[in-house]
Amino acid sequence: MVSRKEVADMAGVSVATVSYVLNDKPGVSDAVRERVRYAIEQLGYKPSYAARALKMKKTNCLSVFVNYLGDPFEAGLLNTLEHITRKLGYFIYFHTYQQDQEEDFRRYFAGRIDGLLLMGQSLREETLQAIKAEDIPVVSIMEPVRAQGIAAYIDVDWEAGMAKLIAHLKHQGHRKIGFMANGDKEHPHERRKLAFAAAMKREGLAVDESSFLYGCGRLEESQAQMAKYLARGTAGYHTAFLAASDLMATGMLAACREARIPVPEQFGIAGCENILMTLQTTPTLTVLHYPRPEIAALAVERMIDLLNGEPAASSKLETKLLVRDSS
Amino acid sequence: MVSRKEVADMAGVSVATVSYVLNDKPGVSDAVRERVRYAIEQLGYKPSYAARALKMKKTNCLSVFVNYLGDPFEAGLLNTLEHITRKLGYFIYFHTYQQDQEEDFRRYFAGRIDGLLLMGQSLREETLQAIKAEDIPVVSIMEPVRAQGIAAYIDVDWEAGMAKLIAHLKHQGHRKIGFMANGDKEHPHERRKLAFAAAMKREGLAVDESSFLYGCGRLEESQAQMAKYLARGTAGYHTAFLAASDLMATGMLAACREARIPVPEQFGIAGCENILMTLQTTPTLTVLHYPRPEIAALAVERMIDLLNGEPAASSKLETKLLVRDSS
DNA sequence: TTGTATGCGTTATCAA
């Protein structure tokens, strides 16, 4: 590990001068600048991140809590997050988040990251306190289910979106519409479930507990649950199903195929994210389009604002209804 | 930000004593220990990570370069990595890796992480030098395509695995067997392609460039490429296709369904990872089982070895053939 | 059993 002192010695200057060159400060003669640059190059010197972070009280690192690293919907958000923040000079870390691991994370906040990005998770009160104590700004993509103290989130207007989907299905003649929910009430999918229920009521359609299946956010589980539902013989009770995620909608599609129930003729299905896969299913999936790049970009923008001491603000973007072959 | 000095003042002791308590050093009276603990609790003190990292020249952080964050195969590895390392007291960071971003990462190694985990990527020579200069151990899950200086990798024996798959298909009567490859020669999938070619030759079956399609590791692209292949009318030239990833195998399945080509009657398809999804496709997918939890656990074990100064070592585990309905 | 003092690699202030 070569430190600044060695560079200074080799260039025959003081450590301060090396700093000036490194940070492009004015007031260093070209000759000295060149000598320092040469020494840095020769020695392969890299500034120590830890020392700089200690001195500056700034890490240039951001952290993202991800619900599940294999999720294609989240991946679309993460890619944009990573690109934009890297261009801004930040390093961004991804971790999977689970409620029961929050405690492990609490000691994580002191002097490691400048900001925290959430993917709609609701944090425990103590964790929030720890974050606040360290003065770490939090921005959530997707509105947390429990509002909490998180003042900055970026999301779509789920109720308006679900209303569009429901109106479309209603127009197709559907009256009994079900919903494949996540099941975990702390999961960001929960907000989509609530929005579905609210929109159904506003459309004058019935919702009760029998309207819901629970697919845990996973294709496989959703497929299994749907298969069980269809096998119960009460098939036909609902004529259409929405899902809290495209992955779960795809699972339902697979279950219908297995059960030889024609979609959309006998059963309508729709998702609410527009992940790439929904264009490749048979039939292609009717979805709400969730503008992931825009949302991620806005989230970063908000984060930078907060890091600059500007006040928190939230935004809700619009979804777009894409009618395809599954409805 | 509350520092150790404040804790010391409140407890009426020196900063050193606070350190002793914090690090569970012996030789502190119970009374003092209690007082310090109380002060820490009251003030909500958390040790500064940056300061500790600077002093100890150890960050307790590991980094993982991931090919694609939405990939279900990689996700299975990441989950295990995260669990095990966290239990060992490490924080683990995930980043997506792309060749053209290596330069950005070069300054990342100085004082930020103790070790680097790769998912089969081949790094540039300069990057490798930078890593070596910082004395950061590297362990790769999946053998890198270009051997390089990476002395520690954990993988399965791909050639033996591909041989099992091919022998199985041969036994089913297939002679013309194709392979859906990635196309990116630096991608870890490339090794599976090479293993396929080698195993085919050893089985006395023909392989040439026409044996390969290129799905870029993605379901959608694989499906599109397969659809194009089937539409060419030369369909029937190959009677079976393997894929470098289960996701791509699933894409081929979807393409066959679209083209109304019955699998496995007219066309055999198989994957080589055994991700969960392969149990839910129609038909279920014949696969090689890649033991992800075991591989990930071994990788962590090797990393800890290297961190303790023990010599590098590599391992190759066995795959298992799971014959299901697609072949 | 506890305290003092030093250094880790930086940045930044103040002198020279």
Add this chain to the structure above:
DNA sequence: TTGATAACGCATACAA
């Protein structure tokens, strides 16, 4: 235009 030097928060050798 450059150089000493004092922090930053922590761990630890050594002294008390």
